[in-house]
Amino acid sequence: MREQTAPHLLSVKQAFNLTPHMRRVVFTGDDLHRFPENHESANFKLLLPRAEARASLTENLAGWRSAPPERRPVVRTYTLRDYNAGQREITVDFMLHRDHGPASQWAAQAAPGDQVGFAGPGKPKLAPADADWYLFAGDMSALPAIAANLERLPQDARGYAVLEVISEEDRQPLVAPPGIEIIWVINPQPTRRGTLLFYRVLGLPWLEGEPAVWAAGESGWVQALRNYARERKVPRGQLYASGYWQIGMTEDVHQVHKRRV
Numbered sequence: 001m002r003e004q005t006a007p008h009l010l011s012v013k014q015a016f017n018l019t020p021h022m023r024r025v026v027f028t029g030d031d032l033h034r035f036p037e038n039h040e041s042a043n044f045k046l047l048l049p050r051a052e053a054r055a056s057l058t059e060n061l062a063g064w065r066s067a068p069p070e071r072r073p074v075v076r077t078y079t080l081r082d083y084n085a086g087q088r089e090i091t092v093d094f095m096l097h098r099d100h101g102p103a104s105q106w107a108a109q110a111a112p113g114d115q116v117g118f119a120g121p122g123k124p125k126l127a128p129a130d131a132d133w134y135l136f137a138g139d140m141s142a143l144p145a146i147a148a149n150l151e152r153l154p155q156d157a158r159g160y161a162v163l164e165v166i167s168e169e170d171r172q173p174l175v176a177p178p179g180i181e182i183i184w185v186i187n188p189q190p191t192r193r194g195t196l197l198f199y200r201v202l203g204l205p206w207l208e209g210e211p212a213v214w215a216a217g218e219s220g221w222v223q224a225l226r227n228y229a230r231e232r233k234v235p236r237g238q239l240y241a242s243g244y245w246q247i248g249m250t251e252d253v254h255q256v257h258k259r260r261v
Contacts, residue, residue, distance in 0.1 A: 007047055007061050007117040008032065013089060015110040019170040021096045021140065023107045024081075027116070032088040040148040041125045042080050046092070047073035047117030048106050061117045073117055076103040077244075080121050081144040090118070093144040099191070125216075126152060128238060132209025134159030134180065137201050137225060139190060139217035140166065141244045149214060150176040159211065160204055164197040166190060190218070191247055198224050212238045219243030 010027040018024050047064055050073065064073050082091035094107035106116075125145055127134055134157055138146045146161060158179030164187050165171060171184050183204075187196050198221040213229045215222050226241035 007045070007064065007119040008035075009061060010090070010116050010118050012110050012112050012114040012116075014112060015107070017096075018093065019165075019172055021166045021170050022143070022172065023094045023096055023110070024091060025094060025107060025110050026089050026091050027118070028087070028089050029118075030088070032083075032090065033085070035083060035085070035088075035090070036121070037083060037085055039121045039124050040080055040082055040152075041145040042121035042123060043077050043125070044080060044118060044120030044122065046076050046078050046103065047119065048076065048102060049115070050074060064117065064119075074102045074106075076101075078103070079125075079142075079144040079148075081148060095140045095143075125149075125214075125240060125242075127212040127214045127240065129154060131157075131159075131212035131238060133157070133207045133211050134161075135201070135204075135211055135213045135215075136161040136163075137197060137213075137215040137217075138162075139164040139187075139197065140170065141218075142216035143172075145216060146214070147172075147174055150174055150180060153177050153180065159207065160201075162197060162201050162204070164190065164217070193220060193247055195221060195224070197221055198228075201225060202228065206232065210235070210238065214240045216240070216242045216244050219246040 008029050008031040010029040013026045013028045015023060015025045078092050080090060081093050094104060096108055097104040127149055136146045136149060143163060150161060155177050157177045160181050160183060162183045162185060164185040166188055168186060174182060176182060183200065185197050185200050187194065211234060213234050215225045222241050222243045229239050
């Protein structure tokens with residue numbers, strides 16, 4: 001992902017729970033007038049202050065990669081959910097993890113005025129607009145990107161969006177063409193190995209024409225779905241499959257693992 005040499009400094013404008021396990025944070029900042037438009041679904045690096053070095057976030061942003069470990073910000077990858085150029089705002093949806101990772105813990109307590117660093121964004125992760133039909137699949141880590149995709153599909157688009165959430169209450173309203181069937185899969189224990197989402201996808205009728213397949217979430221089932229799409233002869237340019245996280249690994253370890261495979 002291409003990043004700015006010096007991350008933006010952003011402040012929380014508002015924060016609220018969309019659902020029991022999804023919290024929306026709206027950020028604002030003076031530099032956002034230069035932010036690229038139409039990058040919803042792109043990933044970026046979020047730089048969070050360490051609890052023991054909160055005052056050093058601003059001075060360490062420019063050289064965050066080379067800062068001493070005890071002063072280096074906590075870095076996590078997230079998805080741009082929305083950008084409002086007129087208001088100079090970006091919106092990010094955080095999954096609230098039961099394991100209370102640093103980003104989840106920060107988001108749960110985020111309040112107006114809190115500051116973070118923002119490096120990026122990368123390229124948008126959008127499905128091709130000219131597919132005959134669409135298959136989206138993702139857990140809660142991918143829900144913001146899938147929601148951004150659905151909002152940008154042609155109105156005559158057809159297909160499926162299969163979404164895994166922790167509880168019935170975690171289902172959220174989505175804007176999608178009428179021909180896209182939204183299917184919710186409830187998995188109260190997403191950090192245990194399982195195939196609920198994958199097998200729900202396997203049970204769907206394969207529609208006529210050339211599809212675009214977009215899948216992201218836990219690496220295990222994403223790899224299985226990638227293999228299934230290849231067996232179905234989905235062209236490489238019509239297939240996006242990305243492991244956003246892996247059971248039993250922190251993001252830092254997971255990113256190293258992804259680079260090696």
